[in-house]
Amino acid sequence: MGLWFKRKSKPRRQFKVSLQFMIIILVVLAIIISLIISLLLIRNFVINKHFDNTKEKLSGIAKVIASDSDVIRNVEQGVPVKQIQDYSLRVMNNVNVDFVVILNRDLIRLSHPDATMIGKPFSDLNDARRTLSGQGHFSENIGILGSGYRYFAPIFNKQNEVIGIVCVGLTMRTLNYDLMQAQYTIFGGLMLGLFSGILGAIFLAQKIKTILFGLEPQEIAARLREKEIIEDEVAEGIIAISADKKIILMNKEAQAKYQLANQDMEAPIGEQVDTNFYNVLFKRVFDDKKKIKDRSFYVNGIEVIATITPMYIENEFFGAVATLRDQSEMIHLSNQLSGTKYYINSLRGQTHEFMNKMHVISGLIEMRQYAEVSQYIQQLNHRYQNEVGFLTERIKVPALAGFIMGKINEAREQNISVLLEESSNVSNVEMQDIVHNVIHILGNFFDNAIDSILQKKQPGRIELKLNYECEGNVFILKVKDNGMGIDFEMQKRIFEHGFSTKGEDRGYGLNLVKTMVDNHQGIIEIDSQPGLGTSIYVELPCTLEVTNE
Incomplete structure (x- = not known):
């Protein structure tokens, strides 16, 4: 049994037309269509105008000949035909018509471009006989010279009697030749317009291509x-x-x-x-x-x-x-890391401190000073309860507690004590944006308080009160220091964007704090006296999930 393979057909290549080519083709087609329409309209106008001019020309020439006194006298007196023939040929050559035929009242030719036709009746007696009534008329008919366009004008004597007829005309060959010459001129102008249109289309296409940075629509x-x-x-x-x-x-x-x-x-x-x-x-x-x-x-x-x-x-x-x-997620992570960092720094400092204390305890034991050991351990426990235990018992948010503990150690290194009021109480709440904002606000207040105290160059104190009221869903913060204080005039501008007494690229912290408080529809109040210190009070409304841990 053989194997059959189906030959895979090659995909058809799609012919892609460039934008430039499309623009040129469309513009040229539009120009050609408009030129063709214009050509037809102009041609019809020229033909109609040419025939109108021909009528006026033929009728004018015929009437002039019919009113010529020599013609009237010669036709009325029956002078030799040669004089009338010579006159007719001279007029015909001067005014560029194909024939001038003069007839007597009996419709016998007295003149004709073909001399052999003189003395013979007119080719279309019925057409000529209409003029004997005294009214001229136009006629398009086939004559001796072929199809043509002619005008019949009556010749009157002094008694106002019709004594003869003048027939002036042009053959269709002449008319068509004149029309073709006029159309050649029109056609030449249209070709010039088409050429200009093609050049304009190419220029327009290139211009559009340049504007589109050489890109195709797709x-x-x-x-x-x-x-x-x-x-x-x-x-x-x-x-x-x-x-x-x-x-x-x-x-x-x-x-x-x-x-x-x-x-x-x-x-x-x-x-x-x-x-x-x-x-x-x-x-x-x-x-x-x-x-x-x-x-x-x-x-x-x-x-x-x-x-x-x-x-x-x-x-x-x-x-x-x-x-x-x-920045909500970044702030969330940043504050978690900040709390962890402060915990680590605090534990690092406490580890070093406890190692020293362990050396003290070990030395006292070796010296058999057991009473001193007991007293020393009680002092350590009391200090722990007063600081770490006191803090974690009242501030149950890990990141917030770690942050405050870190700030306490930072202040202690600069000989500044931090006192957390006993009435402070923050339940364990989920780390939501409001807690991040509290940490941000506290950090700004702590930094400003430490800077203000350091300017005084003497031991300082920072008092902190922090509460979360479940009933009103409000965070209450109060930070008080005994630093340099703030001048009354500066207090008016302290929340302005970029205003600072600490130099350039400062003055953004309190402005951002004010923005945070305003966005939560909270309250911020500053009470400061130069040389005595500053107290800042903030109420920050919020909605948090409280746990019982």
Whole structure:
């Protein structure tokens, strides 16, 4: 049994027509069609106009000959035919007509281009006889010279009697020749127009090709699809607005943040950006025309880190583009790591301290000072209960407790004591954004308090109160120090963006704290006296899940 193989057919090659070629063909076809239509219209107009002019010419010549006194006298007196023939031939040559025929009243030819026809009756007696009534008329008929166009004019004597007829005409051969000459001129003009149109089509196609950066339509479509896919797959949000504040670009991530910050309000491309969104992110860049890099912003309670860059086209301001990064997860991880770090630093310091204490206990035991050992251990236990035990008993959030413990050790190294009020109490809550904000606020207050005390160059004290009220779902923070205090005029500007008494690139911490508090619709109060210290009170409304651990 044999094996049969089916031969695989080759795929057909698709003929791809370039955009430039399509534009040239379409433009040329449009020009050709328009020129053909124009040619037909112009040809009909020229033909009609030519026949109208021919009628006027023939009738005018015939009437002039019929009114000539010599012609009237010669026809009426019956002079020799030769004089009338010579006159007719002279007129025919001068005015460029094919024939001038003069008839007497009996319709006998007195003149004719063919001399042999003189003395013979007219070829179409019925057509000529119509003129004997005294009215001239046009006629198109076949005569001795062939088909032609002619005009009959009566010849009147002084008594106003018809004594003869003048027939002036052109053969169709002459008429057609004149029409062809006119059409050749029209055709030449149309060919010149077609040639100019083809050159224009080529120039237009090349110009469009240049504007499209040499890309074909299918390539542009592919690039756009690739661009959309890449933009939507980027983890960062991208939003761009034009100079008139209309959205020109927004990927999926930016759309999600925009809807979250604006109560599910959609942001279609081409529509005006939300006013609050613009004021928070773009207004400063639009005003200053300067780039803002990695700055934290709050938009209706949503914290983002944004880089906003102005856009220019040919040195003209076009708008701005912002890249947005959601910092909630990063803050969550950062604060967890911060709490762990403070725990580790605290344990490291305590390990060193306890090793020293173990050496003390070991030495006392070797010296058989057992009473001293007992007393020393009781002192250590008392100190532990006063510090670590006291703290962990009241602050049950691990990251928050570790953070405070680390700050206590940091302050102690600089000869600053930290007192946690006994009324402080924070239940074990899930690590949500509100706890991250509390750590951020506390860290800023602690750092400012330590800096203020160090400026005084004497031992200092920081008092801390921290409560979470379950009924009102409110975090209450109070930090008090006995540092240098804040001047009353500075207190008015302390929350301004970039304002600081510590030099450049400072002044962002308290501004961000104020933003956090305002976004939670909280309260922040500062009571400070120069030289005596500062007290800061914050209420931060929140909604947390409380556990019983």
